[in-house]
Amino acid sequence: MKALEVNMDREQIYSSLAQKNDRRIVLLVMDGVGGIPNKEGKTALEAAHTHNLDLLAQRSSCGLTVPVLPGITPGSGPAHFSLFGYDPIKYNVGRGILEALGLDVSVGPQDMTARGNFCSLQGDVVTDRRAGRISTETNGQLISLLKEKIREIDGVGVELTSGKEHRFVLKLTHPKLSDRLGDADPQVEGEKVRYAEPLEQDEHTLFTARIVKSFMERVREVLKDSHPANGVLLRGFTLPPRIPSMADLFQLRPAAIANYPMYRGLAKLVGMTVLPTGPEVEDEMATLRREWDRYDYFFIHVKKTDSYGEDGNFENKKSVIEKVDCLIPEILSLKPDVFAITGDHSTPCRMKGHSWHPNPFLLFSPYVFAGACQRFTERECAKGILGIFPSVDILPFLMANALKLKKYGA
């Protein structure tokens, strides 16, 4: 007799059971769609007229999904990793890389990114960490100038991308970079300039720290006559984490249809093909129709439910939901084998930000239990047969309903 070896984690188990077939999965994510009741006692989903979503909910298995852990309000990064079937604790991607993705900077395995600020210096002292919040236009001009003057440092590629106001992203490219660096930012004004402190003493870290220091000095040289922005601060140095692709893990051919850079970037990190599309949800639908035959998993991202939630604009959030509702028949007409709709996290208008509340979830396939829920709302989905479950379980449910998971054990 031998001892049992129990050393597979959940990711390995799902991966070992994944199998290819031609069935198509559509995951429609309405970012931040969930909310809490407004003064009239209704959420945006409850107030919206959603004939198609409601009909579909009546024919689906429904539930509520928890993005990370109970009570935890997630950022977009962990919330989407969870939706894609990746443990959001295990794959917690750093701030620098998310900032880069948000500015549509492509990030490969040899790219180290950091968040940058333009700042004001007097001698060696940081007098304003945001250089008086210079305009986005000025930022663009400074970045153009720097790009022209600093293309590489000792063989390390340097790429700069403008953000809003005083913000930018730095990307360094070289096979021997390390991100074990402290922030090159004194954090408080009136303190001296700080360079990135190496947190390890290995060759790569010392090399990277030296490059970062050279970069900051070159910037000061180029901007020596610039005012008020004559220096930079750098925070959150991040190399891309080693993430297995959805193709490798789940045997899928996944495609992303998203019109905001952050979500295209997140999809790319897990190896999805990111399809070109336009700014409106109708453009996303056109992309879906066009590419329908070429993939077996489509992630469709709708941003504006979240944006209006963040603005506290209940009426507009409701309108976006109604707009998405009108597109449901079109998605159904493509006859997806599995069609799921949910949010990545909730964004209640009353809170003007992300929240911890679970997301309504709907799963439509030939293998569901209909009839428990009348509408696609938080409170109706709470009555659903799927109950409350972690978002990271969504992918296994999609795979199961597409018959893409083999039997476990004999």
Add this chain to the structure above:
Amino acid sequence: MKALEVNMDREQIYSSLAQKNDRRIVLLVMDGVGGIPNKEGKTALEAAHTHNLDLLAQRSSCGLTVPVLPGITPGSGPAHFSLFGYDPIKYNVGRGILEALGLDVSVGPQDMTARGNFCSLQGDVVTDRRAGRISTETNGQLISLLKEKIREIDGVGVELTSGKEHRFVLKLTHPKLSDRLGDADPQVEGEKVRYAEPLEQDEHTLFTARIVKSFMERVREVLKDSHPANGVLLRGFTLPPRIPSMADLFQLRPAAIANYPMYRGLAKLVGMTVLPTGPEVEDEMATLRREWDRYDYFFIHVKKTDSYGEDGNFENKKSVIEKVDCLIPEILSLKPDVFAITGDHSTPCRMKGHSWHPNPFLLFSPYVFAGACQRFTERECAKGILGIFPSVDILPFLMANALKLKKYGA
């Protein structure tokens, strides 16, 4: 590219997100409040008239909580650790310490406690492990005598506390004690006296075993003419576990209002300030009012729902519930930002003891979904939007609703 480091457990994640603010949380625990239907088909909660609890349930997010694991009937220790946000498997406090807490013995980091029995000896043989269940009064007299004669042994402080009948608690105090000792109890009558066997061979364990043996010999000397109690047995040697405080873990200023020693002790173990209070729930309310401005988390414990459950006294359990119901408006008048009510475990009258049944749970805050439940009962809470969840998630929910948890990831 770098490998991801995955070394945060759930406690560390919540801890890393905890932030202070002035919002106040009240957790009202009705010990053992949940039950199962009696012959008329009603639980004590269902049979009770609970106007205020029911109104509150209608305005709250409700659910059912599982103290430890499905099907597991917990003792008070693990059930409360779970309520306080501590994994009850990770922090399983030993029996000796719980016995000590139950007798209001204060336990610090250098204190080792054990449960004691007076027993009857003939020569070296244990003839009655409970010394004929001597009266609590006789016990008190013997303990007084022993306290007078044995104050310390080789620099180790000795403290004895009477329990009921033949039971007492021994506390040894010294910086170099070890609790890696077997029970000093042969378990069966007719066997020879057994001393505490060292389970390790290190200096501290051998030292402690020697002290315990000396103690037992000294007792026999003092009680040599006593009858029937002329010896002692000792079980469950326990040093206090190293438990991070709620202040450290969750950035809370927590206070406990409890009138039974066991619960005051449990609260103290997690670093709560234990407030002086009186024997009745009305006294507890007065304490809450008096201390309202000084803490941001209040644990209020009501014991008698459990006591009457243990007695199988359905009518009295119902009455206690109705008494607590009358106090709800007073708690609400203090305007807690978050107010939750639940039990630590169920104590069905028909079972006259703890059970594994999940506890009704109610959470009232500005961020809830009202309307799913009509009453604060087991069956109505089962319809709640929170579903069935582990009790250890209660604290994160309370923190989230008090806006005391930062966003996770960007």
